[in-house]
Amino acid sequence: xxxxxxxxxxxxxxxxxxxxxxxxxxxxxxxxxxxxxxxxxxxxxxxxxxxxxxxxxxxxxxxxxxxxxxxxxxxxxxxxxxxxxxxxxxxxxxxxxxxxxxxxxxxxxxxxxxxxxxxxxxxxxxxxxxxxxxxxxxxxxxxxxxxxxxxxxxxxxxxxxxxxxxxxxxxxxxxxxxxxxxxxxxxxxxxxxxxxxxxxxxxxxxxxxxxxxxxxxxxxxxxxxxxxxxxxxxxxxxxxxxxxxxxxxxxxxxxxxxxxxxxxxxxxxxxxxxxxxxxxxxxxxxxxxxxxxxxxxxxxxxxxxxxxxxxxxxxxxxxxxxxxxxxxxxxxxxxxxxxxx
Amino acid sequence: xxxxxxxxxxxxxxxxxxxxxxxxxxxxxxxxxxxxxxxxxxxxxxxxxxxxxxxxxxxxxxxxxxxxxxxxxxxxxxxxxxxxxxxxxxxxxxxxxxxxxxxxxxxxxxxxxxxxxxxxxxxxxxxxxxxxxxxxxxxxxxxxxxxxxxxxxxxxxxxxxxxxxxxxxxxxxxxxxxxxxxxxxxxxxxxxxxxxxxxxxxxxxxxxxxxxxxxxxxxxxxxxxxxxxxxxxxxxxxxxxxxxxxxxxxxxxxxxxxxxxxxxxxxxxxxxxxxxxxxxxxxxxxxxxxxxxxxxxxxxxxxxxxxxxxxxxxxxxxxxxxxxxxxxxxxxxxxxxxxxxxxxxxxxxxxxxxxxxxxxxxxxxxxxxxxxxxxxxxxxxxxxxxxxxxxxxxxxxxxxxxxxxxxxxxxxx
Numbered sequence: 001x002x003x004x005x006x007x008x009x010x011x012x013x014x015x016x017x018x019x020x021x022x023x024x025x026x027x028x029x030x031x032x033x034x035x036x037x038x039x040x041x042x043x044x045x046x047x048x049x050x051x052x053x054x055x056x057x058x059x060x061x062x063x064x065x066x067x068x069x070x071x072x073x074x075x076x077x078x079x080x081x082x083x084x085x086x087x088x089x090x091x092x093x094x095x096x097x098x099x100x101x102x103x104x105x106x107x108x109x110x111x112x113x114x115x116x117x118x119x120x121x122x123x124x125x126x127x128x129x130x131x132x133x134x135x136x137x138x139x140x141x142x143x144x145x146x147x148x149x150x151x152x153x154x155x156x157x158x159x160x161x162x163x164x165x166x167x168x169x170x171x172x173x174x175x176x177x178x179x180x181x182x183x184x185x186x187x188x189x190x191x192x193x194x195x196x197x198x199x200x201x202x203x204x205x206x207x208x209x210x211x212x213x214x215x216x217x218x219x220x221x222x223x224x225x226x227x228x229x230x231x232x233x234x235x236x237x238x239x240x241x242x243x244x245x246x247x248x249x250x251x252x253x254x255x256x257x258x259x260x261x262x263x264x265x266x267x268x269x270x271x272x273x274x275x276x277x278x279x280x281x282x283x284x285x286x287x288x289x290x291x292x293x294x295x296x297x298x299x300x301x302x303x304x305x306x307x308x309x310x311x312x313x314x315x316x317x318x319x320x321x322x323x324x325x326x327x328x329x330x331x332x333x334x335x336x337x338x339x340x341x
Numbered sequence: 342x343x344x345x346x347x348x349x350x351x352x353x354x355x356x357x358x359x360x361x362x363x364x365x366x367x368x369x370x371x372x373x374x375x376x377x378x379x380x381x382x383x384x385x386x387x388x389x390x391x392x393x394x395x396x397x398x399x400x401x402x403x404x405x406x407x408x409x410x411x412x413x414x415x416x417x418x419x420x421x422x423x424x425x426x427x428x429x430x431x432x433x434x435x436x437x438x439x440x441x442x443x444x445x446x447x448x449x450x451x452x453x454x455x456x457x458x459x460x461x462x463x464x465x466x467x468x469x470x471x472x473x474x475x476x477x478x479x480x481x482x483x484x485x486x487x488x489x490x491x492x493x494x495x496x497x498x499x500x501x502x503x504x505x506x507x508x509x510x511x512x513x514x515x516x517x518x519x520x521x522x523x524x525x526x527x528x529x530x531x532x533x534x535x536x537x538x539x540x541x542x543x544x545x546x547x548x549x550x551x552x553x554x555x556x557x558x559x560x561x562x563x564x565x566x567x568x569x570x571x572x573x574x575x576x577x578x579x580x581x582x583x584x585x586x587x588x589x590x591x592x593x594x595x596x597x598x599x600x601x602x603x604x605x606x607x608x609x610x611x612x613x614x615x616x617x618x619x620x621x622x623x624x625x626x627x628x629x630x631x632x633x634x635x636x637x638x639x640x641x642x643x644x645x646x647x648x649x650x651x652x653x654x655x656x657x658x659x660x661x662x663x664x665x666x667x668x669x670x671x672x673x674x675x676x677x678x679x680x681x682x683x684x685x686x687x688x689x690x691x692x693x694x695x696x697x698x699x700x701x702x703x704x705x706x707x708x709x710x711x712x713x714x715x716x717x718x719x720x721x722x723x724x725x726x727x728x729x730x731x732x733x734x735x736x737x738x739x740x741x742x743x744x745x746x747x748x749x750x751x752x753x754x
Contacts, residue, residue, distance in 0.1 A: 123397065
């Protein structure tokens with residue numbers, strides 16, 4: 001059996017650009033400020049937690065493929081480059097990289113702008129916007145930026161898909177098809193996505209950003225974190241609701257102990273949180289709920305959870321960390337990471 | 342468990358196709374589609390699903406769907422309310438399921454490729470949110486059902502199985518990648534059988550998008566023609582049931598063909614343009630052949646991606662030329678998009694089913710609208726219906742953004 005290690009982490013979130021900003025916000029534990037997003041036809045805007053502009057502006061954003069790309073591509077690029085660390089892009093030589101980008105809503109900002117143009121005046125709708133609306137656009141841009149990406153895929157689904165991406169990259173590593181594998185979860189925010197989320201829970205605050213884990217088989221290069229388990233994907237069906245699936249996911253993971261961390265997806269919305277609360281009600285260790293601070297970032301939030309859990313292990317705060325991803329409309333998947341020996 | 346991966350002893354199992362379902366503008370089902378592909382009929386007509394009066398191009402290959410769906414485990418009320426993409430997908434999945442003879446189980450993965458999912462619902466959500474923002478009726482349902490994972494769950498519910506649902510969105514290579522991933526899952530011991538395929542319904546956003554790029558042919562696509570002027574958009578789906586040869590043999594299942602190779606590569610040249618020399622497409626074909634341990638000389642037919650855009654076809658032709666070498670002169674190639682248009686996320690899966698038809702029924706699908714073959718093509722393009730006894734066929738998918746997939750099928754006898 002191949003052992004899989006976390007090589008690096010990256011994050012862009014409403015807390016800022018980089019894992020240190022994410023770490024500081026979660027350590028403070030205070031929900032980040034809300035920013036209004038105007039909602040056409042309504043007096044009151046919808047609130048969201050948005051990614052602040054980077055300061056200074058990262059040099060890689062000047063890359064030809066990124067200059068006109070959507071914000072989600074910028075988030076993915078920043079998170080991926082941070083997770084790669086000193087594994088610099090070099091198209092002329094190995095290492096071979098694998099890349100999986102996971103999305104739920106995807107490039108909503110350009111999709112909104114483009115379809116608005118289509119309805120108003122289709123003959124003059126921007127040919128520059130349309131390509132950016134495609135789910136695969138961020139992965140394409142990042143592959144061009146990095147240069148040495150040999151395998152790439154974009155997975156779509158609810159936020160638990162992030163761990164399907166981790167599983168696929170672990171397979172690529174085990175089969176020797178890549179030397180390093182990046183798994184990125186990312187989302188954008190705009191008023192339309194906020195409007196959609198509002199229909200399901202008025203208290204849910206949408207947010208945006210990206211998170212990335214870089215995986216490898218090399219213990220020596222690891223950040224001190226090892227992946228030890230990914231549960232089955234517990235799909236929701238008419239005879240298996242979110243609560244059932246969350247319980248099944250929990251049952252496939254160790255019980256935990258006092259010096260272990262549970263990084264969950266609770267966000268303070270009673271109805272949405274209930275299945276996960278019930279599944280983990282007897283958890284004996286510490287808990288961290290990044291969405292309470294950062295908001296509902298969908299796939300980005302799953303990535304933040306994973307990054308936060310691995311970061312806590314890498315810093316020696318815990319001996320093991322369990323990740324609970326109870327997605328909104330597809331599946332529940334859990335993971336367990338430990339301090340690498 | 343998704344990790345650690347299961348231990349595997351011995352070589353990977355052989356993977357065969359035991360069921361196939363297909364929906365295109367030719368109609369719904371293997372028989373009607375086989376007739377259409379064999380004759381090389383074209384299906385382009387004025388778009389009726391949305392307003393194209395202000396678009397540069399006005400033709401597409403719409404699928405005529407039956408008024409009623411086949412009986413499944415879905416409640417009649419739910420089935421009657423399915424969106425267009427879900428209906429297309431369900432028709433294909435139901436046919437494949439029936440042909441396979443599979444029984445429902447709790448551990449059956451579903452791998453789907455799509456570019457848009459239920460985008461028609463997303464478009465409707467947008468219009469209502471903008472035009473009548475305080476009228477919420479139906480909006481939560483639209484927000485939920487436009488997402489492809491919901492459509493995957495509908496298929497599982499309709500056919501009575503459960504298992505992981507994986508949605509691949511690698512643009513126009515999505516369907517090919519979905520079959521490829523399913524193949525890899527069986528070979529790695531992750532699953533004994535997998536349902537896989539691709540689908541997309543015609544949507545205004547996507548049609549207008551390609552029109553904005555001036556990529557749509559005003560008169561219907563002519564892949565590999567020297568005077569080609571763009572692609573044609575179509576809609577449809579194909580689903581196949583993949584399982585190990587041992588499993589199929591134990592059941593005494595009819596085997597439609599064997600999937601023996603898969604290659605997946607990335608072309609970082611440009612977001613909307615393939616590398617002029619087709620380097621990633623070439624690498625995908627080489628990879629698929631290497632895995633299958635076959636040579637280009639062994640291949641009897643290539644179902645090309647062949648969209649009909651000047652850049653795609655010249656890039657793919659260059660790749661085929663280099664890959665096939667001297668064998669190119671004797672290698673029949675055609676693009677079935679000439680008849681049904683580009684099905685985007687459904688294309689790779691539909692073209693995989695066309696390959697199965699070629700192997701089973703022993704003919705080659707022609708491009709009957711081809712007038713002047715592009716001289717860059719060193720291979721013969723199939724222009725007239727003809728019989729052919731093929732043992733090995735290859736299918737290419739080249740995606741917007743650079744994802745490439747090649748599938749390699751062998752006749753099973």
